[in-house]
Amino acid sequence: xxxxxxxxxxTSAALGIASEAGDRYHILILNSTSMxxxxxxxxxxxxxxxxxxPESIPARTIREELLSENILCTGNGRSTHIxxxxxxxxxxxxxxxxxxxxxxxxxSVKEKDGGYELSVYCIGGFQTIYADCIIDTTxxxxxxxxxxLNCLLVNRDQSELFPxxxxxxxxxxxxxDETVNSAVMRYPVTxxxxxxxxRHQLIGxxxxxxxxxxxxxxxxxxxCFDVTPSIGYRKISKTHFLLPSAxxxxxxxxxxxxxxxxxxxxx
Amino acid sequence: MIYRRMxxxxxxxxxxxxxxxxxxxxxxxxGTGTAGSFAVLAAAMQGVSVLGVDRFSGAGGMSTFGYVDxxxxxxxxxxxxxxxxxxxxxxxxxxxxxxxxxxxxxxKKAADQGAEFLFETVVTGVYLNGKTVRGxxxxxxxxxxxxxxxxxxxxxxxxxxxxxxxxxxxxxRQSDGKTRPYTSVKVWVTEEGNIARTNHDSGYINQYDPxxxxxxxxxxxxxxxxxxxxxxxxxxxxxxxxxGIREGRRILAEETVTMQKIxxxxxxxxxxxxAYSDFDKHGKDNALETELLQDWYVxxxxxxxxLSVPISIKSLIPKGYRSLLTAxxxxxxxxxxxxxxxxxxxxxxxxxxxxxxxxxxxxxxxQPIDLPYKEVREILQETGCxxxxxxxxxxxDDQYRRMQVRWLTDENEIRxxxxxxxxxxxxxxxxxxxxxxAEELKQWMSGADGNELLRSNCAIALGLIGDKACLPVLRDxxxxxxxxxxxxxxxxxxxxxxxxxxxxxxxxxxxLAPMLKEILLDEREYGKGLYHEITKTSYLFNPNxxxxxxxxxVISYAAVSLIRIMxxxxxxxxxxxxxxxxxxxxxxxxxHIQKTTSMPEGTFEYASMQNIRxxxxxxxxxxx
Numbered sequence: 001x002x003x004x005x006x007x008x009x010x011t012s013a014a015l016g017i018a019s020e021a022g023d024r025y026h027i028l029i030l031n032s033t034s035m036x037x038x039x040x041x042x043x044x045x046x047x048x049x050x051x052x053x054p055e056s057i058p059a060r061t062i063r064e065e066l067l068s069e070n071i072l073c074t075g076n077g078r079s080t081h082i083x084x085x086x087x088x089x090x091x092x093x094x095x096x097x098x099x100x101x102x103x104x105x106x107x108s109v110k111e112k113d114g115g116y117e118l119s120v121y122c123i124g125g126f127q128t129i130y131a132d133c134i135i136d137t138t139x140x141x142x143x144x145x146x147x148x149l150n151c152l153l154v155n156r157d158q159s160e161l162f163p164x165x166x167x168x169x170x171x172x173x174x175x176x177d178e179t180v181n182s183a184v185m186r187y188p189v190t191x192x193x194x195x196x197x198x199r200h201q202l203i204g205x206x207x208x209x210x211x212x213x214x215x216x217x218x219x220x221x222x223x224c225f226d227v228t229p230s231i232g233y234r235k236i237s238k239t240h241f242l243l244p245s246a247x248x249x250x251x252x253x254x255x256x257x258x259x260x261x262x263x264x265x266x267x
Numbered sequence: 268m269i270y271r272r273m274x275x276x277x278x279x280x281x282x283x284x285x286x287x288x289x290x291x292x293x294x295x296x297x298g299t300g301t302a303g304s305f306a307v308l309a310a311a312m313q314g315v316s317v318l319g320v321d322r323f324s325g326a327g328g329m330s331t332f333g334y335v336d337x338x339x340x341x342x343x344x345x346x347x348x349x350x351x352x353x354x355x356x357x358x359x360x361x362x363x364x365x366x367x368x369x370x371x372x373x374x375k376k377a378a379d380q381g382a383e384f385l386f387e388t389v390v391t392g393v394y395l396n397g398k399t400v401r402g403x404x405x406x407x408x409x410x411x412x413x414x415x416x417x418x419x420x421x422x423x424x425x426x427x428x429x430x431x432x433x434x435x436x437x438x439x440r441q442s443d444g445k446t447r448p449y450t451s452v453k454v455w456v457t458e459e460g461n462i463a464r465t466n467h468d469s470g471y472i473n474q475y476d477p478x479x480x481x482x483x484x485x486x487x488x489x490x491x492x493x494x495x496x497x498x499x500x501x502x503x504x505x506x507x508x509x510x511g512i513r514e515g516r517r518i519l520a521e522e523t524v525t526m527q528k529i530x531x532x533x534x535x536x537x538x539x540x541x542a543y544s545d546f547d548k549h550g551k552d553n554a555l556e557t558e559l560l561q562d563w564y565v566x567x568x569x570x571x572x573x574l575s576v577p578i579s580i581k582s583l584i585p586k587g588y589r590s591l592l593t594a595x596x597x598x599x600x601x602x603x604x605x606x607x608x609x610x611x612x613x614x615x616x617x618x619x620x621x622x623x624x625x626x627x628x629x630x631x632x633x634q635p636i637d638l639p640y641k642e643v644r645e646i647l648q649e650t651g652c653x654x655x656x657x658x659x660x661x662x663x664d665d666q667y668r669r670m671q672v673r674w675l676t677d678e679n680e681i682r683x684x685x686x687x688x689x690x691x692x693x694x695x696x697x698x699x700x701x702x703x704x705a706e707e708l709k710q711w712m713s714g715a716d717g718n719e720l721l722r723s724n725c726a727i728a729l730g731l732i733g734d735k736a737c738l739p740v741l742r743d744x745x746x747x748x749x750x751x752x753x754x755x756x757x758x759x760x761x762x763x764x765x766x767x768x769x770x771x772x773x774x775x776x777x778x779l780a781p782m783l784k785e786i787l788l789d790e791r792e793y794g795k796g797l798y799h800e801i802t803k804t805s806y807l808f809n810p811n812x813x814x815x816x817x818x819x820x821v822i823s824y825a826a827v828s829l830i831r832i833m834x835x836x837x838x839x840x841x842x843x844x845x846x847x848x849x850x851x852x853x854x855x856x857x858x859h860i861q862k863t864t865s866m867p868e869g870t871f872e873y874a875s876m877q878n879i880r881x882x883x884x885x886x887x888x889x890x891x
Contacts, residue, residue, distance in 0.1 A: 084503040090488035102481040122477040125273025156460030195324035
């Protein structure tokens, strides 16, 4: 299989890149799991900067859908539960003019004949893919500063406010939504911690929570880490870019940044 | 030693005499999902070294990452019950739902027994000496590792390692190769703060085509935005990352369990566990299933009857292979049986059995097939994995009817049952008795004296036996577009017109052809009463108001029966020519799809009629 552009990670940034460049280039998006825009949605990363209008049309379209789905609040413009947006992003990815391989792991990348030879592993086994250009929207190459495993806490008692004094060892972001009394907990872990280890640590931490938080139950645990990449962008060469989506403050801005890179003459 | 792996969907083999393994385990379990997670735990509890490998970041598979948090049938007993009990207590303390609690406990208990896990890791190849497995290669975040083992359990549900190793596998149904429809799960929290999950069948895929799989995942999750599947209240938490694929490759085992053997009572005497369910096939396109299943499910209307099925070690072993076991829905069963032997409780027990057998075999230095059954049985009986109480035979087992099915032999009893609206057992009993019942059935049918149920039920029973004396009655049923539904089951009860079309087709009734032509080609057909009067079908199986179930069943059976009739009369070229013309015209466009549903392409509802259309068009292309 030969592509003009291979994008690593079905991230929000990847969505922006492929939205812009899909008409002009033969694009493949490779993703190791079945989740898309996972760096926000499945990481339970609340995001910030929601008041800012995205610039690109694809990001604006997504924003409109999030508003109509009541995922994005109209009042203060901030996201209350971006983790609910999986279907909206799946629809957007499916509409792309790009091939997408989910559940496909990257085995190796080699430079070859002025381009790249990628070995990947998917349900069909090993496959070799050739690309003229690579954009890595994951943090795999660029590294991370820190990471956390986030989870969603829910209290069945609608009237019980989230305690004003939080226990140490985690950060809390009450959703501030009238439908469900919920909050995102951000539980930091060391960079070498696996998801499996982090999940057990998080559960152990929550088992020791203070008495006034006993009614706050874990509703869902992140299926990937909430990460802060080391830097937001690096151009390795004219045909190799690193644009970790998780660097951006929310998926709409990540789409904008991806869109801009997709438009740049370098690709 | 040889190394086998898949590349571009094809098994490849290379010499591997110089391989240096990074680590060695007594037992490696590939896939720590529903079955594999219990294989890890059970093997570790036998005191051997165990490694569980999985592509997800934790154990449980469809139970956790697919968020299938409840049970549909399956036999009780086994290690899972303790996990469930303890999980409930942990849930009450910490979690809104049970899934995370059970996953945590399962992983912790296995680790406490010394088991290791390699998560976010895929198996990429297998090392063999001849047909004896020696180890695997895996791809982790840190790169490729080679791991040796004494015993490998393929618990991938897709027979991934078996396929790599070159074991014989089968997949899908004979008519068109399709497997059961897959499902997607949405997890949400209600306004009351409770966890809820909703799922709907999402279509058909070939999960071994990476692009098709990827598109199916996105399409299934996107379909949650359709009006039919939206939540009116509450808030979506996430879409289960693992879509629910109900069927895939199945191994050709040392002993393959078939539907015919189950119905004939030809079963193993050395079970590891009992599976228990109905033939829970999900798809609505019954016409494309095996005739045996249609005889049972459609003609006899026994769709929700449950059967206990004993599974032996031989059904877990790929034929001819050593040091390799399977655990999961890919064990040695045929396509029909795969819809029954797949329930969570049973897959837990399948994993537990495989784990125990693998560990015992390592400790004794023998192959699992050579293990002393008495010793295995005692271990499995201790946890309740194997218990004779689970050998319940054939049952109606739901809130409407809970009773053992006893096949009838007494003529008076058969006649009495055939005069009612729940004649399924009597009809299938006639099939079992065969021609011995033909004369009585003909007499009862002709002397029914206005007992319309007795007349038509005798015709159906005769049809199943293969006696053409039933045809005039069956034609009457079709001619009248009889809208009667039988009542044997809590759901998926069959429409008499559909049964009649099926049986007349099976008997090759050329006189039915003009009626089939009318059904398939006359645009006035859709206006007929039965397609609109029955607003609530007895199917009630993932019911969707945007799907005309009656129309779908009648059209699909009309098409497939016409093909069956043509196949029964290969000498009649004129009839064949006319038949192909009818089919081409009927399915040359999407007319019947549009009449059946307005759901978009890619949805289960659309795909159900598309399957029929594809099947018919393929047949026409082949014959023209």
